[in-house]
Amino acid sequence: MKDITLKEIATKLGISITTVSKALKNYPDVSAKTKQAVIDLAQNLHYTPNSFAVNLRTKESKTIGLIIPEVVHHFFSNVVNALIDEAEKNGYLVIILQSNESLALEKKQVELLIKKRVDGIIISLSNESNNDDHLKEIINRNIPFVMFDKINKLITCSKVIIDDQKAAFNAVQHLIDNGCKKIVHIRGPLNPQNAIDRYIGYKKALEKNNIPFDTKLVYTCETVTFQEGIDFAKQIIKDHPDVDGIFAITDLVAVGVLSYFNDNKIKVPQQVAVIGFSNWFMSQVLTPKLSTVDQPSHEMGIESFNLLLEEMNCHKEGIPFTPRTIELDTSIIIRESSIKI
């Protein structure tokens, strides 16, 4: 379809382009009659302002970019849900990209968003991210930037996080309070800060309770999937038949563990207590219902967008902006899978 221009409207009505433009913007120095004629014709011709020209003039796209590891993921889809609704309420559209946990793809996507001239970028890093050149590039270009959940501590930008160490400590303390003495941790991959922090939280809880730390009780995920949960459960029971507690990096892995235990008549929580992390929806409908750490995904989406908005507004006005970190609270959700006593 051919785009309708102000010029065509002006020609058809025999008035100047300036008058058409003023009429559409409801300027007081255009008569009501002319305004109505312009509006009627513009509607009939399906006129819409050329957003590309508007972008060029205002240097704003009213679009932001969001890069997350994956969309099919209870935590991230909940963040996306809250974030895009909040953005829309504030007049922003959101381009969503998923890194599929690949650093190479994440770098390419940052480049794409920079080229696209989005007004701001929000990222939760992939598991592979151990290099920060692409993140520094965002900073160097002075593009408003927020990281959430899976962040890089070395980059100075706004962040929305939880205290993973404390949350993991509390989860493991809960297992200990329920009589667990030999607790396995199925940890996340080596790079992500949140996997490191949850691992530290696990160690600190053991230490505080005078339980010796044993590296043989730590299993490391590569893909953080349901299938890894199944495979580790099998391996753990083989390696340590006397294990009595498992703390998994995330509910999806814990659900794999429960699934293997259910199929192999290993009683949860009587023989092995299990606790996950993140409070995925399905955790409440399993048998037994899974204990977990509630992560405020909805709030994280809202806060991430609002921090970005604050920076975008400062940026537009030329006001300096000092990055901030918002730490959100977590809580332990105790269900059937961890209560031995």
Next chain:
Amino acid sequence: MKDITLKEIATKLGISITTVSKALKNYPDVSAKTKQAVIDLAQNLHYTPNSFAVNLRTKESKTIGLIIPEVVHHFFSNVVNALIDEAEKNGYLVIILQSNESLALEKKQVELLIKKRVDGIIISLSNESNNDDHLKEIINRNIPFVMFDKINKLITCSKVIIDDQKAAFNAVQHLIDNGCKKIVHIRGPLNPQNAIDRYIGYKKALEKNNIPFDTKLVYTCETVTFQEGIDFAKQIIKDHPDVDGIFAITDLVAVGVLSYFNDNKIKVPQQVAVIGFSNWFMSQVLTPKLSTVDQPSHEMGIESFNLLLEEMNCHKEGIPFTPRTIELDTSIIIRESSIKI
């Protein structure tokens, strides 16, 4: 940050803007030395082509809009997953909006995407959509347009669907083959075509097997949620203590039913067999594991984007495009919740 222009690069190197532009596009009539100098300086100055100006010139944004009812939904998040990856491979970015099942919001979002001048629009309709003015507006403006899953039959555009009637028929036939005689259907809301078709499939299966249809055995969801599944399960057992089979519009509702039955010691499948629709991930980890209809969400995302791409390409070349409908296959996944025999 100030945008670097071709002019600034030209001035700094003492060459013409045309030469800079040609060098960046690797034209053969610029010397290798000059090309290198231009590329080096462009990199040092963080030069990126102004995408707004490129959009204005090419009339393409290389961005498409996707409107779905909700992101936190196993089926839709799987469609999004496949669709945005496929779009990215083909050089397109995707703006995602969720209607939250509201027609008013869906209309506003269509308007937003038209104003944004996206190159194409993909929609799965909200449950409230019973009015098609906004969809006609997309057609009138000649914007490439695909509907998937929740479609409007009256709109002439490309569509990616499944045969909901046949899939529902097969699900109910499976319950009948397993000895069910009094089968409840928890149907979707009245508007969406897929809810209507699944309801028709249920009726046809009863008819084929000479089981009288009884409107009292049909319960209608408003919100299609887990909680509705719980509430209906309670009501169904009260209204019809002799019910022996339930076919639910979607797995999320069926999971609510299972959850209520588990908590109230109603044996599935012995007392009541249950089958869902859509094959949500969690269905395979429940106790009992939920039988369901597998809906090809991944393929639906890919086919929807590729149909749109085909139309966008025709549009760009000025070639007429005839909308097509792609119907994808479904299959019944038989698990523990429906096998009585």
